[in-house]
Amino acid sequence: MLQPVEIVAAALIAAKMAADAVFASLNRREIIRHSGAVPPAYAGVMDAPTYAKAVEYSLAKNTFGRWEELCGAVVLAGVLFSGMLPWSLAAWTDFAGAATWSQALWLVLLLLALSVPSIPFDWWGTFRLEERFGFNKSTVQLWVVDKLKAGAITIALGFPLLWLLLSVVAWAGTWWWLWGFAIVMVFQLLMLVLVPKLIMPLFNKFTPLPEGELKVELLALAERAGFRARTIDVMDGSKRSGHSNAFFTGFGRFRKIVLFDTLVAQLTAAELAAVLAHEIGHYKRGHIPKMLVVSAVFLAFGFFAVDWLMRSPAFLGGFGFAPTAGMAPALLLVTLLGGLATYWLSPLINALSRKHEYEADAFARDAVAGPAALVGALRKLAEKNLSNLTPHPWFSTFHYSHPTLIERERALVGEGT
């Protein structure tokens, strides 16, 4: 007999699967509909053979994504409804006891184990899909070492954090969830500083842009735009992939702009300056603090949910745990189910993210006196990365964190031109 909470969970999984299937097939049809020739609006972006390759790449990613989604949903349903979660907690407690540290270790190891089914997809995505289109530069050895490092980091950071969170229930009583929320917020701020400083260097090499005309030009632009920087970092993204990118991270004294070496190789100095100005725009407009506020709202709600659900026997009991099993299983279930609920908010989050992209683009246009360089950079990025130029509007509204190329061009150049 299915319990009421299981019916709710099954409905959430089915609803997300159905929505994903609809979006993916709409997007697929839209790509095929435009596949005959380069759409007139994109005449200068790609030549015919490159466009044909971009169509093929977009369709291959679409198929791959559908299998990945389907497998993820099947695994999640299996994990939730087979009784393996309460069984694993019981087996672990027999083996390692029910102390707080032991529950924290169970949680982090279980979450790690639940990510295992996605590993074959990662492998296929890297060594089949990306390889076929010439993007993959990684080796099996590098890929395996990456996975091991990521697993070790998850345990090294996740275990103490979860231990602290589970301990707080005993210390703080009724209001533990506010404390838990505060702890995770501090952890997030710390990560914003530590990830670029300590964790990313475990995977990539960061070197300052070499002395020369380009560096002088970019630093002068940064200065003019109000972003005092001693150096601009170049990341060896080409170690793993031919895709090119740039990003801004951190805050205050710990801010950092990173250009991929692939980007530096593809763009002209003026285009690089425009991309840099766009990243500075994210900083000047306070986009990272704004996104932190959004994630704080989600987090506070998540902790409130854990508190409420762990005291509800119908919830824990419904998934086969002892009704008094407490916070560790409640935290696990909220982690597993949370994504199914927040999925429906992704259009809102993505709309906010796209608003930030428009703001950063406008900032860059003003900083480099005109839209030409940024438009040139965006077009070249679309070409080199074989971007899907014709996503279905529903798909891009729901899933895209960045506006499409044509939307960004229109906003930069101004309507009517």
Ligand SMILES: [Zn+2]
């Ligand atoms: Zn951006």
